[in-house]
Amino acid sequence: MTNIKMDSDKIRFLAAIKAAELKGDEKVLDLGCGRCALKRFLPKSINYTGIDFPAIGKHYGLDFKNKEIIYANLEKGIPSKIKNRKFDVIFLLEVLEHIEHFKSLLIECKEILNKNGRIVITTPSNMRFITGEDKGHIHCFRKTNLKNLAIVCGLKIRKIQGAYIRIPFFEIYIPSRNKVYTEHFICIMGKE
Numbered sequence: 001m002t003n004i005k006m007d008s009d010k011i012r013f014l015a016a017i018k019a020a021e022l023k024g025d026e027k028v029l030d031l032g033c034g035r036c037a038l039k040r041f042l043p044k045s046i047n048y049t050g051i052d053f054p055a056i057g058k059h060y061g062l063d064f065k066n067k068e069i070i071y072a073n074l075e076k077g078i079p080s081k082i083k084n085r086k087f088d089v090i091f092l093l094e095v096l097e098h099i100e101h102f103k104s105l106l107i108e109c110k111e112i113l114n115k116n117g118r119i120v121i122t123t124p125s126n127m128r129f130i131t132g133e134d135k136g137h138i139h140c141f142r143k144t145n146l147k148n149l150a151i152v153c154g155l156k157i158r159k160i161q162g163a164y165i166r167i168p169f170f171e172i173y174i175p176s177r178n179k180v181y182t183e184h185f186i187c188i189m190g191k192e
Contacts, residue, residue: 012122013041016093019159019186020120022046026088029112031074031105032095035060039068049087051079075100078108086114093122097137106153110191118158119189121146146187155189 016038022028025045030038033050042048054071072079074095090109096102109119123141141149143160150157 009037010041012093013038016091016120016122016186017041019161019188020089020091020118022089027086027114029082029087029090029109031090031092031109032098033069036069038091038093049082049085051082074105077101077105078112083108083112085112086117087112088114088117090117090119092119094124096121097123097140100138103149103153106149106155106189110153110155113191115191117190119155121187121189123187143187150187150189153189155191158188158190160187 022043024043025047027047028042028049030036030048030050031052033039033052034056036048036050039048039050048068050069051072051074052069053073056071070079070082090113092109096106099105106119113119123146124137146160147157
């Protein structure tokens with residue numbers, strides 16, 4: 001079961017990286033970084049910073065002294081220690097649907113984004129929200145929601161696509177009408 005999850009994550013990360021159109025030595029911020037799995041797929045020349053909740057670090061038994069990871073409550077926004085930095089790409093990979101104040105967080109992302117920077121968002125479709133697949137999802141986004149969110153936050157949609165499909169193969173033997181498949185969206189936003 002773990003290998004299936006890792007393969008699914010790998011597909012999502014590679015699709016998000018491709019959509020971000022990374023160029024060489026850019027500065028990348030990974031919000032909701034978890035165990036920093038995205039970093040393994042980034043070019044070595046990337047300047048990486050990850051942020052996640054302290055409880056996530058504790059859950060995974062991560063090193064709180066790692067200088068590439070900042071542990072902070074994303075519900076309170078971007079930590080003050082990096083508000084004066086600028087980033088070329090900000091990844092929010094399957095994190096926005098977990099954040100109560102997602103608009104405020106996205107507006108703060110805009111403030112620390114370089115002029116030609118990109119915000120890359122992946123989010124599961126409303127199927128996972130409706131069926132209650134993940135109890136941590138407090139919001140659900142569709143393409144129209146993401147377009148409206150960009151307008152409200154003063155951002156411009158550069159690209160939006162249904163990028164990949166996750167099929168939980170392990171459920172072939174335990175059929176479930178609730179979890180047949182879920183399409184995930186990739187949305188690229190930038191400053192207007």
